[in-house]
Amino acid sequence: MSVLSAVKSYLQGYIDEADEDRPVWVNHLREEPVDYAIVPLGGGRKVSTYVHGNSGLREFTFAFQSSRFTADEAERVGNIEFFETLAQWLDDQTEAGTLPDLDPGEDETGYVSNGLTALEIEALGFGYLFEQGESSTGVYQIQCRLEYSKE
Numbered sequence: 001m002s003v004l005s006a007v008k009s010y011l012q013g014y015i016d017e018a019d020e021d022r023p024v025w026v027n028h029l030r031e032e033p034v035d036y037a038i039v040p041l042g043g044g045r046k047v048s049t050y051v052h053g054n055s056g057l058r059e060f061t062f063a064f065q066s067s068r069f070t071a072d073e074a075e076r077v078g079n080i081e082f083f084e085t086l087a088q089w090l091d092d093q094t095e096a097g098t099l100p101d102l103d104p105g106e107d108e109t110g111y112v113s114n115g116l117t118a119l120e121i122e123a124l125g126f127g128y129l130f131e132q133g134e135s136s137t138g139v140y141q142i143q144c145r146l147e148y149s150k151e
Contacts (some may be wrong), residue, residue: 002059003102003116008038010100010121014089018082029067033137039063041143043067047121051074053093058116061124070129078085084126090144094120104150115151 001095004026012024015036025037064086068079093099099118127142 001150003146004038004040004062006100006102006118007060007062007121010077011036011038013049014086017087020034022029029065029139031067031137033067033069035067037065039141040066056150057119058148061143063130063141063143065130065139065141067133067137067139069136070132070138076129079129079138079140080127083123083140085141086127087123090121091125094122098144116148117151118146118148118151121145 006025008026015022015024019034019036022034023038025035027037027039029035029037039062043061045058056074056137066082068078068082069075070079102116102118103114111144123147124143124145127140129138130141131139133139
């Protein structure tokens with residue numbers, strides 16, 4: 001399983017609790033709100049390298065986006081509150097040690113691990129209106145980071 005797939009699956013669990021039957025897409029939002037997407041962000045992925053080879057601390061930075069209604073004040077406030085709650089949930093999950101599963105498990109050949117272990121997932125800031133649509137919709141986003149180790 002890729003890091004992206006693991007994060008997608010992890011966040012799908014949160015969305016299933018908050019907004020049943022809504023998929024989490026990658027690099028795509030449908031036009032009709034409410035919809036969710038993970039958008040990988042550019043930047044370095046190695047935080048530090050261990051002495052022995054290609055192992056070390058890594059990070060995967062991404063934006064979590066949602067197309068949402070923006071017609072009235074209550075909707076806009078609710079949209080920001082959704083992202084505040086998501087940021088707190090990420091903090092709580094890190095504190096509890098409930099992180100994305102980056103290990104694909106054992107396959108048919110007996111391969112057991114890819115050596116990736118999630119260490120922390122967090123929101124890097126506050127959710128905000130990223131793009132205002134021409135109608136009564138917009139795209140909100142929050143930037144996030146998963147830190148993991150590669151053995």
